[in-house]
Amino acid sequence: MKKGKLEENIIPWGGQMVTVQKKSIKNVYLKVLPPEGRILLSVPRGYSRQEIEEVLDSRREWLLSRQKLIKGKVIKPSKREYVTGEKIQVWGRACELVVREVPGKKARVVCQGDKVLLFMPGYATQEQRRQVLHEWYRYQLEKAVAREKAQLESLVGKKAAEWRFRDMHTRWGTCNVQARRIWLSIHLAKQPPEAFRYVAIHELTHLWEANHGPAFKARMDRYYPAWRVVRKNMNARADFE
Ligand SMILES: [Zn+2]
Incomplete structure (x- = not known):
């Protein structure tokens, strides 16, 4: 031909x-x-x-x-396996995960510079590594709330009765107005600190305004003028894995 x-x-x-x-x-x-x-x-x-x-x-x-x-x-990002060399986010910083098997019973996580060391007892499964890391993210968030809640609550002029943490995949936070209980997604600990503050202020503002109407937005503009930019950035880098 x-x-x-x-x-x-x-x-x-x-x-x-x-x-x-x-x-x-x-x-x-x-x-x-x-x-x-x-x-x-x-x-x-x-x-x-x-x-x-x-x-x-x-x-x-x-x-x-x-x-x-x-x-x-x-x-679609590749599915995380929680193995050495993987990149994970901690408070908006890219860190490298290092998994080490150590004798003993208790797993632990240590942040060292730009490395997150995951010490696992014996042969841990992928699911076990994921759980340990997620527990650590939860702990990070607990510490951030303990550190900053007084300041955030005085900024908004409302106090939550309770702050809780959950492995939420579709929302960063929720607020039960009646119980004055705020839930935060543990994945917030991957975001920069300003994203955590934005979500905390957003949920506290629900104690004034139940929905996201103009009154809600006016309060957000007052408490945290940069909230729109912060929200856009955090949603662009959202990682719920
Ligand atoms: Zn809301």
Whole structure:
């Protein structure tokens, strides 16, 4: 078969740009390329624009589902295994996890510069390492609340009856107004300290205003003028693993 020159065109299709290659081939080949999910279509030389669009239209569902899969794979962070060398966040700082097996019964976590040392007794499972690390994040948050709550409560002019901590994956905090009980996600301990303060102030402000209406926002603007920026940054770097 004579090879000849490759003819490549980029055509619009269904709101996106598709790369079409005309080649000396007999069959049609359709690919979705990582990382952005770009569509590459190879067709025999004689194919018209209409025939090209017919191919794309007939494979529309498959193409869109492939793109979704590929993009999802790229954006989704790799699942944490809690092994040496993994990067974890501590109060907004990137730290390296170092797992050491030591004799004894009790696991412990030590923060040393930009390393977080996880001492595990014997052969710990991934789930056990995760639990120990999450317990440590909870402890970090408890300490932060103990250290800062008097100041934050006097800023807002309300006191919580109780501060509690939970492995929450979809919210940073919640406030039970009746019981005056504030819950914070343990994953806040991965965020910079200002994010912790923003969430604590937000939940305390619920003791004035139950919903997020204009009165709530006006209070937030008064207590913590930078809250919008802090919220945007923390959601951009959210890590609930
Ligand atoms: Zn709220």
